[in-house]
Amino acid sequence: DTGVSQDPRHKITKRGQNVTFRCDPISEHNRLYWYRQTLGQGPEFLTYFQNEAQLEKSRLLSDRFSAERPKGSFSTLEIQRTEQGDSAMYLCAFGENNEQFFGPGTRLTVL
């Protein structure tokens, strides 16, 4: 257990629907990250929070994607108008010093 839970673990949706994922660090962590991982690839950085402030956003994060961390604890990632290309594993991670520890991920399948 790396101290991060994600919900749901699996999500199947139809193209055009909106989906929201949640990440809960089990204990207090200032830094929280979202990544996307597709089959055969390494994780790709999406965005990063320092407490409730979103400090970095990747170019991968199109205007259909939005992330929040309203109280500096849990975070949500929403994808609007899903496309088949959004199918991937969405990983949340928390950071300590330089190191990052990943949650179990949410696997999204867009039909």
Next chain:
Amino acid sequence: GENVEQHPSTLSVQEGDSAVIKCTYSDSASNYFPWYKQELGKRPQLIIDIRSNVGEKKDQRIAVTLNKTAKHFSLHITETQPEDSAVYFCAASKASGGSYIPTFGRGTSLIVHP
């Protein structure tokens, strides 16, 4: 931006042999290099890392080396065991916005045959 190349994409060894995975990076400002192990259907797990002020680091059967001049770093696993079978990812990162944002390689699928 940073570009990380990782080789080989697949590595098959016999139990007890050594395995070496190599990565190159493009951004000379990168100064933190973690390695992750990902078993099938599970999360990536940090197994070892190295910082740019160090040339080599060892932890039991695994070791990492870093050549800053050539911009490449490697993971070495000795006395491989079947439970070492997994996908291994290297990453290169530098400070950005108060944190380190890693760029990952595409992964190496290590298969250790008993």
